[in-house]
Amino acid sequence: MIKLFVGLGNPENKYDNTRHNFGFMVLNEIAKNKAVEFKNWNDMADISFLEHKGSKIFLLKPRTFMNNSGVAVSAFAKYYKIKPEEIFVFYDDFSIPLGEFRLRLTGSAGGHNGADSLITHLNSQNFPRMKLGIGPIPKVYNDTADFVLSKFHGEDKEKIDAVKQNAIELFDALNELGLEKAISKLSGKK
Template identity: 45%
Template sequence: MKLIVGLGNPGKAYEDTRHNIGFKVIDYLSRQWNAPLTQSKFKGMYAVSHRPEGKVMLLKPLTYMNLSGESVSALMDYYDINLEDIIVIYDDLDLPTGQLRLRQKGSAGGHNGIKSLIQHLGNQEFNRLRIGISRPPTGMKVPDYVLQRFSEEEIPEITAAIKKSAAACETGLSKPYVEVMNEFNGV
């Protein structure tokens, strides 16, 4: 079984914020696959999709970003999902808006959701798909920036990034992640 996790914060107030780009990709895949996120367990909302490549779970942790690892590790333990079978999607301040960066391992890089995952999984070797949200303007604090909605000018780039991210996740169901990285990095 494969697991695709989108990181974000639950609730209307956070719905379309930069920090919730991971949730947006999961919502997009859920619609594309006709797999509504109706199951609530493991401190998250999830769906199971029966794909030609096998069973795939889509997960949106509802623990708030800083505790994402609680939800992911509980679900992985229950379903006995291997680390190499997950993809975690999240925002990245160090990439230009809409640019993708895929990696198989690494540090948290200051991202609290990834910090929580590394802590709860006891490992930093898991597949990641980062979506650029750029840096805040001078004088704006990072928390204020990531909890802000995208500007009208950014919407086309973000919409394209969501679709490319979904395509990368789908490709990752049938190809080794290193091949997915080669195909989608930097797009």
């Protein structure tokens, strides 16, 4: 059972609506859909929770910035005795086209600094994830960092909204069907 859902991003307002904050955007949409609000936890994260079948399900957005996401997630997981395989993570991936996503049960960071920080601080690659497409990188960007920190454009909204809806569907399926059946159900979608 997934006990903790994590969205990766950067906490300052200047990063709102940037590609690197897609994980935050998805988690915000889930929270909105479930009518729950985020509150500060130990100045390390914004958290929220909901009750499901007698258990608490937490939503967490690290405030430790992308490259140190694992600091907040591991501290929270340790405090609440949550294992890596009980943590589901949403984060951006520029190797996947915008509007598409990939679901994985485990795996390497693939060059993503936030995922790398999670792997380091959780001491495990075994956390399921939804990699949110933000690619491809246009040729005008010489630096990957400049691209991931750039804002989404108005014409991206429809694709972003579709991914958010898929994330809500996945969230519900994970809580109702369990990990393997939920992943199987949504893996065929783009």
